Amino acid sequence: MKALITFIFSLTSLFFSFSLFTETGGAAAEKDGVYIVYMGAAASSKGSLRDDHAQLLSSLLTRKKNALVHNYKYGFSGFAAILSEEEAHSIAKRPGVVSVFPDPVLELHTTRSWDFLKYQTSVEVESNPNSDSNSTSQDSDGAIIGILDTGIWPESESFNDKAMGPVPSRWNGTCAREQDFNASNCNKKIIGARSYDVDQRSIIKYHSPRDMIGHGTHVASTAGGSEVQGVSYYGLAAGTAKGGSPGSRIAMYAVCSPHNGCSGSSILAAFDDAISDGVDVLSLSLGAPSFLKPELANDPIALGAFHAVQHGIIVVCSAGNAGPTPGSVVNAAPWIVTVAASTIDRDFESDVVLGGNKVIKVMIFFGPLSCLLVGRFRHFYSLTDIQGEGINFADIQKTPTYPIIYAKSAKKSGADENDARNCNPDSMDQGIIKGKIVVCDNEDSLYAPSEKKDEVKKLGGIGVVLIDDESRTVASTFGIFPMTVISSKDAAKVLSYINSTKNPVATILPTTSPTKYKPAPNIAYFSSRGPSTIPKNILKPDIAAPGVNILAAWIGNDTVEAPEGKEPPLYNVISGTSMACPHVSGIAATVKSRNPKWSPSAIRSAIMTTAIQINNLKASITNEKGTAATPYDLGAGEVSTTGPLQPGLVYETTTIDYLNFLCYNGYDISTIKNITNNIPDGFTCPKESSIDLISNINYPSIAISNFNEKAGRKVNRTLTNVAGDDKTEDAKTVYTVSIDAPAGLDVRVVPDKLQFTKNGDKSSYQVSFSAVNPLKNDVFGSITWSNGKYKVRSPFAVSSKNDD
Structure with missing residues (x-):
């Protein structure tokens, strides 16, 4: 069963996603597939169908008895059904239908x-x-x-x-x-x-x-x-x-x-x-x-x-x-x-120990470093510098007695050198690999580290040292096979040792799990x-x-x-x-x-x-x-x-905020009314519904795009007091603002003090962003309100007018 799951261990966008499938909309490629018919808010009576929902579903089931996959009726309205592409397009035009789309696989x-x-x-x-x-x-x-x-x-x-x-x-x-x-x-x-x-x-x-x-x-x-x-x-x-x-x-x-x-x-x-x-x-x-x-x-x-x-x-x-x-x-x-x-x-630490008196044993890798010298030698290779990452339960010698080679030097005749140094299948000579620890690059995404491990193991290798800066930060499980992942910086030291030594030897230590790693x-x-x-x-x-x-x-x-x-x-x-x-x-x-x-x-x-x-x-x-x-x-x-x-104050994003968000995204009021039945009386989309106005939604952070330094930008926020109750001192308080702004961006808050008299009190402020010169990159900062007991911090990001 477990073999059916693809555990992706590479530099692709799906790394560590535990992905079951990487494609979505599998039904879209064929004319008869599962489609989701989304009809927005559910009926007011819990568990009952809206009239338009019931009629559409009844019509469908009359034509196709076994078409229904799911029926949505409690929190929202709609259904999933097996439809042809033509049927899906037809249903999308029916009154009350917000959207129809192929059933995606996430x-x-x-x-x-x-x-x-x-x-x-x-x-x-x-x-x-x-x-x-x-x-x-x-x-x-x-x-x-x-x-x-x-x-x-x-x-x-x-x-x-x-x-x-x-x-x-x-x-x-x-x-x-x-x-x-x-x-x-x-x-x-x-x-x-x-x-x-x-x-x-x-x-x-x-x-x-x-x-x-x-x-x-x-x-x-x-x-x-x-x-x-x-x-x-x-x-x-x-x-x-x-x-x-x-x-x-x-x-x-x-x-x-x-x-x-x-x-x-x-x-x-x-x-x-x-x-x-x-x-x-x-x-x-x-x-x-x-x-x-x-x-x-x-x-x-x-x-x-x-x-x-x-x-x-x-x-x-x-x-x-x-x-x-x-x-x-x-x-x-x-x-x-x-x-x-x-x-x-x-950390899940599995270290590489080099032979030839090339190791300084560090007692622990965090805090002040304490070192124990092993003999006298010309080049110092600290165990701290050759700390590997990975989970293995290897049962091999803890002293460096195994020959170690760089995979490139084991290239099979006729094989590609890049494949060999990456330990890709069918690229290395078994006679050279057998009995050795192999240092492999991981610069391509064609094969997972586990496949490189399996290839070395198949050729009789003793262990694998994988070079990968990103994988070094995340422990993978290698079972009882001696394998670890090191950084490119440490790899330079390992390869220098291999190249400068007549008979280089090493070992890979079984994993330990020290704590208090810094940073x-x-x-x-x-x-x-x-x-x-x-x-x-x-x-x-x-x-x-x-x-x-x-x-x-x-x-x-x-x-x-x-x-x-x-x-x-x-x-x-x-x-x-x-x-x-x-x-x-x-x-x-x-x-x-x-x-x-x-x-x-x-x-x-x-x-x-x-x-x-x-x-x-x-x-x-x-x-x-x-x-x-x-x-x-x-x-x-x-x-x-x-x-x-105990946050002191909170930003409450209201129903109006979310409705405005939909308006600013281009949805018309009739579609929004289909999506939700929680619309206040008299609500309509603002006449000006620019996507830039989304920045004004009462969110705990602030993001501004297409910033024009000449025009500047202003946004509003409202805070609600949630400290204590009406009988406690916490409810009656004054907050003062502090601003952390990047160079080149002027940020001002008005007013700079907010007063609250009771629990549930609301108070608003406005933030003005301006600059003398155009922003070259996205810039970041924060706005913090404090009354001495509570700190309420909001990060912000501002991107330039020309930034895509």
């Missing part, structure tokens, strides 16, 4: 991580008074986290319901009854489980919420898993596993199958059910590929999320794994919380980047969270992931924005449980405005290049575990 985009976030919060306490390092999320009882993913492995200890109270009475969901999953698999932790047929025409069907891939189980335990002590990955990363909101309940909506991917029609069906079931948070670690971003009206996630938010549900999504390419962020609708991936302070966090190289392209006037991603080398629960029958001779892993280490998303979902659940009346936008604002911008060296968080990360990399910053519980 892709799937922890012990230490939560401890690290708590540590980072305590580091930030001095500069951010919102943070309370003594606060805990353990009392977050009652929130319900709905997860759209591959399913769940209910037997995992992370889903035990010890000491949990009764299931909330407001829960309307169900527990599936399938051959391998039934009501007994649900408990007071897993309170719901549903699954969806992807396509009635599919030859291979899998209809169960039981996870056969692992992704959904990993995500669910990260967001809301119970506390489990003594967890590790075969002894590595040992500690106590827990979710971000261990008191929350989990409802799994299995929308991805091992054979058929994650269909948009199933995702919409899950949104529809989740709205009816009564979840508080929806977590989606999946999305469209960055190169196939759909329009809002054709995007199942954007559409489903819009209606979920209208029903008071906060929706959290992964940003995608197509980084570091600019403009690659997905799930960028303004009603979605979009999450980037960052590293934590734990951390960094933004993961694979994490998709802003600016958003739909549109650029909303700053995305919103927030960053741990997504690299995350240990969490796994399926219990996965022999593929188990090293030779080992039982299947109960917990696994994987990476991706998929892993970052549930960290934020767990925190959102905690905030919701503490503040049940807060709107989804208030919770998002609390998460964003209390984010952390410094690493564990108390310097700016950096990107994969080691330079200061921008809001296009990390949004507002690294998520705080406790800051969002």
